[in-house]
Amino acid sequence: MEARLFSFKEEVVPPAILYRFIATFISIWKLRVSAKSSRLMIFTDSADVKIDGDHDMRFDIQRNRFIVSLIHKDNKSSIIPTIASTAQECLTHAITNISNFYFSVSGDSACNRDLPFTIQIGIPCGTDLCFFDHTLSAKEWICPEHKTKHKTNDVSIWFADKLHTKDDRCTENCPGLDKVWLDRQPEDKHLGRLAAKLTNEDTRKIYIRLQEVDPALQWNIINESSKRGGFDIKINALYDWKKSSVFASFKQLQQSLNDEDIDIHKLCQISREVKKEFNQPREKLQLRPSISNTQKLPDHIGNQTFQLGIELGLSVVEMQQIENDHVTNLRSQTEEVLNKWRILPEATYEVLAKALHRLQLSSVLSYLTYEEDLEEQMEVGLAEKVKEGPQEQVEVGLKEEVANRIIHDIQNSQILDYMITHLVISSDDRRRIEQHAGQDDQNRALLREVIKRGEPTYTLFIDALRTVDTQI
Numbered sequence: 001m002e003a004r005l006f007s008f009k010e011e012v013v014p015p016a017i018l019y020r021f022i023a024t025f026i027s028i029w030k031l032r033v034s035a036k037s038s039r040l041m042i043f044t045d046s047a048d049v050k051i052d053g054d055h056d057m058r059f060d061i062q063r064n065r066f067i068v069s070l071i072h073k074d075n076k077s078s079i080i081p082t083i084a085s086t087a088q089e090c091l092t093h094a095i096t097n098i099s100n101f102y103f104s105v106s107g108d109s110a111c112n113r114d115l116p117f118t119i120q121i122g123i124p125c126g127t128d129l130c131f132f133d134h135t136l137s138a139k140e141w142i143c144p145e146h147k148t149k150h151k152t153n154d155v156s157i158w159f160a161d162k163l164h165t166k167d168d169r170c171t172e173n174c175p176g177l178d179k180v181w182l183d184r185q186p187e188d189k190h191l192g193r194l195a196a197k198l199t200n201e202d203t204r205k206i207y208i209r210l211q212e213v214d215p216a217l218q219w220n221i222i223n224e225s226s227k228r229g230g231f232d233i234k235i236n237a238l239y240d241w242k243k244s245s246v247f248a249s250f251k252q253l254q255q256s257l258n259d260e261d262i263d264i265h266k267l268c269q270i271s272r273e274v275k276k277e278f279n280q281p282r283e284k285l286q287l288r289p290s291i292s293n294t295q296k297l298p299d300h301i302g303n304q305t306f307q308l309g310i311e312l313g314l315s316v317v318e319m320q321q322i323e324n325d326h327v328t329n330l331r332s333q334t335e336e337v338l339n340k341w342r343i344l345p346e347a348t349y350e351v352l353a354k355a356l357h358r359l360q361l362s363s364v365l366s367y368l369t370y371e372e373d374l375e376e377q378m379e380v381g382l383a384e385k386v387k388e389g390p391q392e393q394v395e396v397g398l399k400e401e402v403a404n405r406i407i408h409d410i411q412n413s414q415i416l417d418y419m420i421t422h423l424v425i426s427s428d429d430r431r432r433i434e435q436h437a438g439q440d441d442q443n444r445a446l447l448r449e450v451i452k453r454g455e456p457t458y459t460l461f462i463d464a465l466r467t468v469d470t471q472i
């Protein structure tokens, strides 16, 4: 489940306006029908709508808050990102229009006025939902109230790449990015995409406008220190602006493009998905690429390594380090980029394929076999998990060969009991797992299920391993 909140700046919001939101949204999407009572899912302060066969959305009114949750029928890691980002845009647009109508008191033009609400992203924290501002760009957030650390990559899905448009063109009356996006900080990935769409000269012009201290001198220094010229200079300049600003925003980027008469719709383009046609089923695309698959790629990537690394989600700083570690060896740079990326929680064949498409390296896709490496996936996943968890609860050495030991050594019946009690798997799932003949195969099926589902099944599984008497 994902939640998002429109929190109104006025302490007291006229109830009429909140109900108007619900009325509008149930005219955009279809009300959900309860499977049990076959009644429409609309109540005094909430309503459920159906987005498509897999996704539902719920609206809740709580005082001056309007809470939106997006739910996938299986689990949250299956939410299709473009569905979340499209719903976000649509909701923000409608809420802005309705609010402008209700709150309009002064004569200033609608686009300059501040939105009468703030947008926050909800994250399950203990038994509650806690909220952080949508402009937060860090990968981690510590809830000030409960002092709990959360990864933010799951919830950033509301700002995932937007849907692809025909020939990557904006609509005729496209005003550029909306206000919610303009207030955000570009991720390194966005700077990489923009760098690829600008000439060296255009980058220099906007850098001179954006950078506050000694821009001309800084530009020369960046030129001298960028080893490979071309893309390196452009990304280093854009990143230099981001790191030296207190809060670098898309708004500042758009302003500088505007001032230099450069098409601002380049920003729309970098917020959209690339056109993609996959000839693989979705389950395969969701797998973590195997080592043997990524090892085939460095021979075909050439000098686009820096760009590929950022597009895959590595930071500019990580890329600068990799570049320094292998100064003259481009192939080892590419290898290190892929090795570093492959163990991130979000690494899948789909992410890799999209990145290659965007870099116009689609021909490289033919070297992929989309195989899975189950033991290794589990090891990587568990290692991640162990790093997050409280150390004293975990035996040292869990990372090594842990998946193998799980497969060969555990008695899964107690683990399954535990998981059923905690409602993360159903008795149907259990039957499916237990239909495999041997203990090893059952354990393999269980692991596959856990990997496929992600959170919260993962955490519960680890808890089960710790609680139930095993030697792991």
Ligand SMILES: [Zn+2]
Binding pocket: 125, 126, 128, 129, 130, 143, 144, 145, 146, 147, 148
């Ligand atoms: Zn909290």
Ligand SMILES: [Zn+2]
Binding pocket: 170, 171, 174, 175, 176, 177, 264, 265, 268
């Ligand atoms: Zn546009």
